[in-house]
Amino acid sequence: MNPAGNSELTLTRLLEKARLGEKYTAQIGAGALGLGSQSPSPGLPQHSSGANNGAGTGAGTTVDPSSQRIIVGVDFGTTYSGVAWGYTGTPQDIHVIQSWPGGINLTSPKVPSKIAYERDGSPPKWGFQVKPFQNCIECFKLFLDPQQKPPDFVSLPNIQAQLRTTSPSTTPRTITDVVRDYLQMLYDHTMVTLTRALGKTFVDNTRIEWVLTCPAVWSDKSKHATLMAAERTGMARCFQIRLISEPEAAALYTLKSIQPGNLQVGDNFVVCDAGGGTVDLISYEIVRTQPSLQIKESVTGTGDLCGSAFLNRRFEAFVKERLGANLFYAMKERTKLAALKSWEEYVKRVFVDGEDQDVFPIQFPGLPDDDVLGIDCGFMSVTREEVQGIFEPIIQEVIKLVDGQIQAVQNKGKQVTSILLVGGFGSSEYLFTRLKEKYTPILGTASNPDVVLQPVDAWTAVVRGAVIRGMETIVQTRRSRHHYGVKYWEYFDEGRHDEIHKFWDTTREKWLAENQIKWYIAKGTEVSDDKSISFPFYITFESHHSRILVDELVCCDLLIPPTHITPDVTTVCKLRSDLTTVPKYLYSKGRNSKDAEYEGLHFTMEMSVLSASLRFELRVDGVRYGEVTADFA
Known part of the structure; x- marks a missing residue:
């Protein structure tokens, strides 16, 4: 053609065993570092013509449902995933799904990205249905992009071995099959949720569009693989399936939640979407604020595997080094569970350098008192410096990525005015403080002292932004990755x-x-x-x-x-x-x-x-x- 011209039980998995037996409302998981606000109970969408009088069927309205759409956003994450939905008749209302199969009375805006296949061919378990210590497949999303090296605690050979031993036929499942099965279960639960909230008649007669998120730095092949997996689920029966990059989705939600007066045409800002597995960044410029918000990419996106899951792994390594390998592996399961629970829900969420607390007690019930090991009455004393040592290498990786975005914007003769910090790890007080300490003296001004912004719903910013993308187009232009x-x-x-x-x-x-x-x-x-x-x-x-x-x-x-x-x-x-x-x-x-x-x-x-x-x-x-x-x- 011519042109015209491993098997070892980890502390992380032990944590979930404790959680499943408790009844409380909290954000959960390696990616969660702070409580978030709960979404209002969803009801029938309110049309512009007035209140609905129907009990979940849309009766009493004068708006033809066929002219409106239900937008479903799916934040398909490495460690946790989330689903939100909205109705174009009431675009200001975005509902985040909080109840999940297997969650009992637990509510959470995210569900574990885990799936366990049964050898007898019965339906697989997923999310909260997967019990602690149950053989399961996790972090499978990462293997959609062979160009991205997975973390050392995720083994493709181990996953492939599970797929061979649990496949109902001689042909083993593939990673794409696993993604499809997980997305299918997300789809099924979402449809049950929508029907319960809106009524079957309304759902059956309203166009449904799906917007899935994926890392901005993924290859085109990996993004396509995600889309193809989605098209092999019940989503294919809906009106449309689209993809959006995770930081772009986060930017849409965060900007929509900022007061318009804080946005100025020409401002450049970095979106840092720090999740459980990946940290993804893109920079944008404000093109206009009126009559509607419009932005464009300033420079191309970057990212790496340095999310909060790596903090848990570093905590495990710290405990192993402090206790010694023999004592570490000899610990009872309940001891490990209590330790990781203290780390997850207490230290990791609230740790902020510079406060008065110099020692953090972490539960290790059952361990004998030992002055050398710092164990007293079932608690291990961990100093501020030791906690900081667990955090700091990961923090430095994030700072390196943010520096790269700022430099790229400056290379174009422009200046970054703010950094938007979102995602599960983005909810971390320590990460927020470290970024604020570093970048406020560099980027802050008398008129703009708040350089680093962290929205209240940081953990669900991506999935909320996916719904917003289905409602309207805010990003005017993007930068080609290649x-x-x-x-x-x-x-x-x-x-x-x-x-x-x-x-x-x-x-x-x-x-x-x-x-x-x-x-x-x-x-x-x-x-x-x-x-x-x-x-x-x-x-x-x-x-x-x-x-x-x-x-x-x-x-x-x-x-x-x-x-x-x-x-x-x-x-x-x-x-x-x-x-x-x-x-x-x-x-x-x-x-x-x-x-x-x-x-x-x-x-x-x-x-x-x-x-x-x-x-x-x-x-x-x-x-x-x-x-x-x-x-x-």
């Missing part, structure tokens, strides 16, 4: 092309150069949902040639991308275009020296770079023809 182009051939030129790429075209009887690349989108270029990028092509066919074309979309992250295929160039996907529906009159005709007739066609491949996905169309003379499918395999 250089994007297509692989093609062109007429061979001795001065420009390597002989290794030279081949003979029997149709047009010309020497051509293959494996060349035409770059259409430069890394960092502004892109938007409503503006596509056109790849113009010219293709020749003989009568026996297939009208199903296969093109190759490639990407590169070098400062200056190469003009031909090299190891630095990665295939994003293969694009399959069906040209059989293109009318014959749109083809040109030609004949070569062997009297072989051929046809030529000028067409464009159009790509839209969305928040967390790519969309393709094929057009001839501005008219859409056929179908373009992207194969990310």
Whole structure:
């Protein structure tokens, strides 16, 4: 085609055993560092025409439900996931699901991202249904992106072994199957919740759209894998499924919750979405505040695996080093549970450096008193410096990421005015304080002293923002994560092309150069949902040639991308275009020296770079023809 031109029981898992037997309302988990406000009990959406009179059926309203939509946001997380929903008739009301199967009387805005398959083929357990010490699969989301190295406490071979031993057939499940099964159970529970809140008639007669979140730094293939897994669930029966990057979703919610007077056109801010597994960042600029808020990406996103789950692992390592391996492994389960519970719900949430408390007692019931080990009456005394030592390496990783975003914005001649801290780890008092201490002297001014902002609902900011995205478009433009182009051939030129790429075209009887690349989108270029990028092509066919074309979309992250295929160039996907529906009159005709007739066609491949996905169309003379499918395999 030519263009026109391990088995060991960990303290973390022991913690859940204690939680399942208790009845209280709290945010839970490795990603939770602070209590959050509870959502109001959801009721039937209130239409703009007045109050509803129907008991969950929409009766008494004058608004046609078909003109409105239910937006469901899914924050599919590494350690915990959340679901929220809203109704376009009352866009200010966003309801976060708080009750989950297996949770008993426990309420939480998040559910563990865990799934346990039964050997007898019975339905799998998920979330809070998975009991402590039960063999289960967790952190499986990370394996959707093979380019991201998982943490050392997550083993793909162990997961694969579980999939082989619990699969009902000789063909083992894949990670994508696990993601699909988990999302299916999220879907089923969400639909039960919506029906209970709104009534079956209303739900059955209202369009439902799903907005799933994923890390901004994931590859296009991994984002596509997430979308494909969702499309293999009941979500496919709904009106639409979309993806949005996690920090973008967090930004939408946080900005909507800020008083308009605090936002100024031209302000640049960094969103730091610190979760249980990943920390994801993107910077944005305020484009306008009236009549509606509009923002655009300032620089491309970054991220790494340095979430709060790593604090739990560092705490375990600290305890093991203090007690010694023999005593650590000999501890009873209830002792480990109590210890991690004290760490999770007391120290990790409330620790703030600089306060008067110099020693933190952590429960270790059953351990004998030992002055050397610092154990007295079933408590281990941990000093402020020791707690800080557990936190600090993770804090430094986050600061390194924030520094990178600030520097990137400054490299464009602009200044960051604020940092929005969200996510489970983003609720940490210590992380908030450390960022505030570091960046207030650098970025703060007399008129803007509050540089680091931490919303009340930091743990649910992402899932709430996903619902907002379904309601309205706030992000005007984004920055391309890579250089994007297509692989093609062109007429061979001795001065420009390597002989290794030279081949003979029997149709047009010309020497051509293959494996060349035409770059259409430069890394960092502004892109938007409503503006596509056109790849113009010219293709020749003989009568026996297939009208199903296969093109190759490639990407590169070098400062200056190469003009031909090299190891630095990665295939994003293969694009399959069906040209059989293109009318014959749109083809040109030609004949070569062997009297072989051929046809030529000028067409464009159009790509839209969305928040967390790519969309393709094929057009001839501005008219859409056929179908373009992207194969990310």
